């Protein structure tokens with residue numbers, strides 16, 4: 001199994017793409033602007049999209065992806081791309097994105113009987129089996145209903161898990177769940193520097209100070225990658241992170257990185 005980081009920034013600028021991960025060739029985890037760097041044939045190979053929440057920086061690739069691959073997938077007789085998310089997230093897509101105003105309803109195009117997208121609700125705690133790859137839906141604490149994900153690397157890898165927190169503020173339920181999982185990587189957000197702690201709190205994100213409290217609840221020494229930093233804030237955030245006395249191995253997540261599971 002391989003997870004490629006297509007985007008891991010909290011906003012855009014040249015060289016900065018928002019959140020998207022590609023698991024092997026066919027599973028997209030969040031659909032931020034990083035999706036747009038994939039060639040057309042790679043876009044057409046995506047069969048599943050897992051969404052952490054409804055915010056634009058995580059979903060805006062879906063409408064453009066659907067439009068880009070529709071002809072290729074129809075010509076090849078491929079089934080709809082299955083979009084998996086909380087029911088509230090799927091409702092937000094229906095009401096605010098695929099509403100015929102912001103974008104056409106690609107859950108009924110090219111035909112209602114054989115559309116390019118289909119929507120599938122999950123709940124926190126569900127374990128999705130996508131072609132033998134098991135992905136658990138984890139809790140997150142954000143301004144809208146939100147989740148994280150744990151990808152199980154399988155028996156041959158001792159069931160190590162790649163964990164992505166999604167956008168979240170302090171999240172005690174996550175640490176209770178992770179206490180029972182073996183982790184290969186923890187991808188955790190730190191969207192704001194400590195100077196912007198007030199903004200982090202009101203928008204339910206983490207700053208380095210809060211990250212320290214969160215990581216203190218994770219035992220062992222884990223490979224921790226920091227994600228969702230705003231362009232221009234990387235140095236300030238990572239200074240705060242490096243000042244934490246943490247037993248974990250902490251580095252900045254980079255777009256283009258491959259993480260082997």
Ligand SMILES: [Zn+2]
Nearest residue numbers: 053055142167
């Ligand atoms: Zn968000």
Ligand SMILES: [Zn+2]
Nearest residue numbers: 055057058167
């Ligand atoms: Zn975000």
